Amino acid sequence: MPLGLLLAAARALAAEMPRVDPDGATAKSLNYTHASPDADKRCANCQFYTDPGRSDWGPCVIFPGQLVNADGLCNSYFKRAGRTAASTRRAFGEFDGRIGTCRRSAVS
Numbered sequence: 882m883p884l885g886l887l888l889a890a891a892r893a894l895a896a897e898m899p900r901v902d903p904d905g906a907t908a909k910s911l912n913y914t915h916a917s918p919d920a921d922k923r924c925a926n927c928q929f930y931t932d933p934g935r936s937d938w939g940p941c942v943i944f945p946g947q948l949v950n951a952d953g954l955c956n957s958y959f960k961r962a963g964r965t966a967a968s969t970r971r972a973f974g975e976f977d978g979r980i981g982t983c984r985r986s987a988v989s
């Protein structure tokens with residue numbers, strides 16, 4: 882089956898999943914909210930948001946079988962790597978082109 886069809890099928894199945902209830906036990910324990918107070922930290926750019934192509938509601942490994950809001954946030958947030966050169970440098974350090982010279986810079 883072509884990959885495009887598999888992705889479309891997965892998205893159709895995901896559309897059927899219920900949305901996370903912020904008052905549910907797991908959501909409360911992780912302080913999940915549908916509206917992040919920090920514009921730079923959102924489910925849509927979290928490592929655990931498994932379908933970054935979805936800009937409304939999408940799946941998260943922390944809440945299996947449910948959808949989280951792309952603008953949401955919880956205490957398990959972990960910024961997805963590789964989004965910007967700056968975030969890559971923060972995560973993996975600087976590289977000056979010589980083997981063995983990669984230095985990890987302070988994480989801000």
Ligand code: SF4
Nearest residue numbers: 924927929941955958
């Ligand atoms: S781990 Fe938390 S912040 Fe990350 S996608 Fe899931 S609910 Fe959103």
